[in-house]
Amino acid sequence: AQSVAQPEDQVNVAEGNPLTVKCTYSVSGNPYLFWYVQYPNRGLQFLLKYITGDNLVKGSYGFEAEFNKSQTSFHLKKPSALVSDSALYFCAVRDLRSHSNYQLIWGAGTKLIIKP
Amino acid sequence: EPEVTQTPSHQVTQMGQEVILRCVPISNHLYFYWYRQILGQKVEFLVSFYNNEISEKSEIFDDQFSVERPDGSNFTLKIRSTKLEDSAMYFCASSEADGLQETQYFGPGTRLLVL
Structure with a gap:
């Protein structure tokens, strides 16, 4: 069965430092991977996705993510954190071999807290 | 930038009552979805909808749930007889096309509390 793991409930980073939010996945086929962010009292906002091609994907607000097939990971990164990056971050996956074409898993x- | 909108933002209802959650997807999108997130749990898929038909539904989406596109802009989720365990944040999403590579864009959610 498909699954996504975000091993850290919370990540604390000082402003200006690089940040990493971890995500690992388990699928039976080739994964399609997504990152979303949720600010307080807001919906889920799309950040970036990996479909195919370059393993380093660039997205909104200076975020990027690296797809690593051998480690089945898709960690979200940013070189220099801002206090405004503080939010809840979700990793999601779709699988080519899944019976489902539509649903995201x-x-x-992970709650990201950036301290001034 | 076009956005998915949802109303109401909060809904409180008594157990056994019917509720209708409303969504306005992005205007040129053809595929619509509902997800829910029970407090402290993962986001869960409920249903997808295309061309006035349900494309896919999860085990959660039982007979008490229904979806409808009553006009050219709204997409609704009806819970016929609410239960305490239906309390959750309900997210509507839409995408331009189907396909595994398509991005689903989400609304701000409706927080449903069943008493």
């Missing part, structure tokens, strides 16, 4: 979310 979600991680539990």
Whole structure:
């Protein structure tokens, strides 16, 4: 069965430092991977996705993510964190071999706190 | 930038009552979805909808749930007889096309509390 793991409930980073939010996945085929962010009282906003091609994907707000097939990971990164990056981050996956073409399978979310 | 909108933002209802959650997808999108997130749990897929038909539904989407596109802009989720365990944040999403590579864009959610 498909699954997504975000091993850290919370990540604390000082402003200006690089940040990493971890995501690993388990699928039976080739994964399609997504990152979303949820700010307080807001919906899920799309950040970036990996479909195929370059393993380093660039997205909104200066975020990027690296697809690593051998480690089945898709970690979200940013070179220099801003206080405004503080939010809840979700990793999600779709699988080519799944019976489903539509649904996203979600991680539990990681709360990112950027301290001034 | 076009957005998915949802109303109401919060809904409180008594157990056994019917609720209708409303969504306005992005205007040129053809595929619509509902997800829910029970407090402290993962986001879960409920249903996808295209061309006035359900494309796919999860085990959660039982007979008490229904979806409808009553006009050219709205997409609704009806819960016929609410239960305590239906309390959750409900997210609507839409995408331009189907396909595994398509991005689903989400609304801000409706927080449903069943008492």
